[in-house]
Amino acid sequence: MNILPMSGRARVLGDDVNTDYIISSRRKKETIDPRVLRAYLLEDVDPDFAGSVRAGDILVAGANFGCGSAMEVAVTVVLGAGIRAVVARSFSRTYLRNAMNNGLLPVIADTAAVREGDALSLALDAHGRLLLDNHRDDPVECAPIAPFMVEVLDMGGLVPYLREHGGFRVRS
Amino acid sequence: MSAQTLSEKILSRAAGRRVRAGELAICTPDLAMGTDGSIPMALDYLESMRPGGGAPRFPRRLVFALDHYGAASGPQAQALQARARDYAARHGIRCHDEGEGIGHQLILESGEARPGLLMVGADSHSTSYGAVGAFATGIGSSDLAGVLLCGQIWLKVPESLRVVLDGRLRGNASAKDVALLLARRCGADGAAYQALEFTGPGVASLDMDDRIVLANMAVELGAKAGIFPFDGVAEAWLRPRTTAPLGPVAADPGARYAGTMDLDLAAVVPQMALPHRVDQVVDADAVPYRTVDLVYLGTCTGGRVKDYREALEVLRRGGIAPGVRVVVTPASAAVRAELERNGMLAELAALGAEIRPPGCGVCCGTCGAVPADGATVVSTANRNFKGRMGNAAASIFLASPRVCAAAAARGSIGGKPGGQA
Numbered sequence: 001m002n003i004l005p006m007s008g009r010a011r012v013l014g015d016d017v018n019t020d021y022i023i024s025s026r027r028k029k030e031t032i033d034p035r036v037l038r039a040y041l042l043e044d045v046d047p048d049f050a051g052s053v054r055a056g057d058i059l060v061a062g063a064n065f066g067c068g069s070a071m072e073v074a075v076t077v078v079l080g081a082g083i084r085a086v087v088a089r090s091f092s093r094t095y096l097r098n099a100m101n102n103g104l105l106p107v108i109a110d111t112a113a114v115r116e117g118d119a120l121s122l123a124l125d126a127h128g129r130l131l132l133d134n135h136r137d138d139p140v141e142c143a144p145i146a147p148f149m150v151e152v153l154d155m156g157g158l159v160p161y162l163r164e165h166g167g168f169r170v171r172s
Numbered sequence: 173m174s175a176q177t178l179s180e181k182i183l184s185r186a187a188g189r190r191v192r193a194g195e196l197a198i199c200t201p202d203l204a205m206g207t208d209g210s211i212p213m214a215l216d217y218l219e220s221m222r223p224g225g226g227a228p229r230f231p232r233r234l235v236f237a238l239d240h241y242g243a244a245s246g247p248q249a250q251a252l253q254a255r256a257r258d259y260a261a262r263h264g265i266r267c268h269d270e271g272e273g274i275g276h277q278l279i280l281e282s283g284e285a286r287p288g289l290l291m292v293g294a295d296s297h298s299t300s301y302g303a304v305g306a307f308a309t310g311i312g313s314s315d316l317a318g319v320l321l322c323g324q325i326w327l328k329v330p331e332s333l334r335v336v337l338d339g340r341l342r343g344n345a346s347a348k349d350v351a352l353l354l355a356r357r358c359g360a361d362g363a364a365y366q367a368l369e370f371t372g373p374g375v376a377s378l379d380m381d382d383r384i385v386l387a388n389m390a391v392e393l394g395a396k397a398g399i400f401p402f403d404g405v406a407e408a409w410l411r412p413r414t415t416a417p418l419g420p421v422a423a424d425p426g427a428r429y430a431g432t433m434d435l436d437l438a439a440v441v442p443q444m445a446l447p448h449r450v451d452q453v454v455d456a457d458a459v460p461y462r463t464v465d466l467v468y469l470g471t472c473t474g475g476r477v478k479d480y481r482e483a484l485e486v487l488r489r490g491g492i493a494p495g496v497r498v499v500v501t502p503a504s505a506a507v508r509a510e511l512e513r514n515g516m517l518a519e520l521a522a523l524g525a526e527i528r529p530p531g532c533g534v535c536c537g538t539c540g541a542v543p544a545d546g547a548t549v550v551s552t553a554n555r556n557f558k559g560r561m562g563n564a565a566a567s568i569f570l571a572s573p574r575v576c577a578a579a580a581a582r583g584s585i586g587g588k589p590g591g592q593a
Contacts (some may be wrong), residue, residue: 021558044564
């Protein structure tokens with residue numbers, strides 16, 4: 001995968017972080033521009049979060065990340081803040097789709113050992129397994145990503161994919 | 173050939189080949205919906221996919237609903253809304269304008285949700301259409317853009333979780349209590365990536381309003397869809413709304429499920445979700461005492477005629493307690509018109525309720541009655557996340573119309589001050 005290996009600082013969140021928490025609907029009605037909205041990233045969870053995010057940070061969450069509304073600004077605002085990957089124990093299905101479609105790498109893995117500020121890396125090993133490493137504990141094997149999804153992610157998301165192909169390439 | 177779940181059956185038809193749970197399928201949806209909350213972003217994506225954007229592949233398979241924003245949402249929101257309206261007008265897409273109601277309700281009312289269809293909507297509560305036997309799921313704006321561009325979408329065929337209903341609801345219990353009880357049992361991700369398929373002898377006792385509530389709130393368990401079999405009840409409701417052929421859809425006997433959950437409707441008692449989680453649910457009479465500031469009767473979950481009828485049964489006896497603000501937003505103009513015809517709207521207004529235009533705004537905090545700092549809200553809505561109604565300093569409890577109305581009448585929820593339940 002083009003976007004791997006990746007490394008960055010862990011920003012740790014809890015379970016069931018919903019899309020309203022990632023970006024409030026009351027902000028989204030003003031604009032859908034992620035460069036503006038990034039200032040309000042996760043404001044209802046931690047008002048200081050947006051100010052402390054650095055480009056290249058990796059979001060780390062527990063179960064059901066991105067539950068609730070299917071609003072896609074909850075993905076673009078994360079990308080707008082310079083974050084390229086979210087690692088979670090599980091995702092809500094709409095967030096997972098939206099992330100894939102926008103080229104934000106959604107990784108499913110056991111995140112229990114990751115601590116705030118850890119230097120994380122995500123990389124494929126010699127067997128093609130995706131590993132999450134916090135450089136303190138043993139690396140954690142992540143859920144595999146389906147070939148079609150790898151193709152979409154490698155192209156940068158659904159927009160470049162459909163721009164290139166004009167439609168879905170149906171495989172048997 | 174192996175037996176198929178209802179989800180596998182519908183997705184197989186939409187994919188043009190026989191698919192099984194776990195497979196990735198390229199599907200052609202029969203209908204896609206978008207809202208003013210999701211369409212503008214979809215149009216941005218479409219323009220990035222194809223310079224100039226251009227016409228949708230299948231304009232007749234699209235429905236737009238301008239339901240998230242209103243005059244009170246401000247000029248930027250209205251500009252976003254105008255983009256959606258203009259695109260619809262230019263390309264002959266059916267568009268329900270602001271004030272007509274919540275898209276999900278409008279699509280159900282107009283007979284556009286039908287058994288066996290694959291329906292996608294750029295709004296998470298699109299699962300509502302499962303009430304009539306459609307496979308219906310929420311998508312984002314980029315997926316909607318893909319549907320505009322090529323008429324197709326990628327979907328992973330979900331495993332199905334069978335929910336076997338027995339008995340019938342009794343006393344003050346309602347479909348909302350069943351939905352909250354399912355969230356209580358399963359958790360907010362208990363059905364993640366799965367489809368809920370409702371079945372069992374109890375289904376026949378649920379009317380369409382009940383089924384819409386359960387399909388609507390399937391997403392609060394993380395489900396991809398919540399589907400009911402198409403039976404006589406559904407047919408009697410849908411037949412006057414459409415001239416399209418209506419065929420039965422049901423799972424094959426012997427289909428494989430990820431799990432089965434049994435639920436005795438007769439044992440359901442009123443439930444309440446505590447702030448700020450839909451799955452933090454207790455029996456309504458076990459909630460600690462608390463005074464109430466705002467009671468909200470509306471949304472795609474609790475804004476239909478039956479909901480107001482049940483609420484009024486309580487309010488007629490108890491009135492509205494001093495200091496409680498009751499806000500009513502019927503789910504659609506048609507619901508509102510029926511409430512006018514049968515006198516219920518006048519009754520609600522005479523009791524002191526504030527009647528507001530149909531739409532999503534109050535529920536998601538984009539326009540309307542934003543609760544004050546520290547306010548306690550009791551609502552018929554489907555979500556109670558912090559900040560959901562536009563103020564992170566408010567606390568939202570979710571309950572059935574009857575329980576919400578009782579809170580309005582008493583001015584409080586839970587046991588007496590002092591701690592008794």
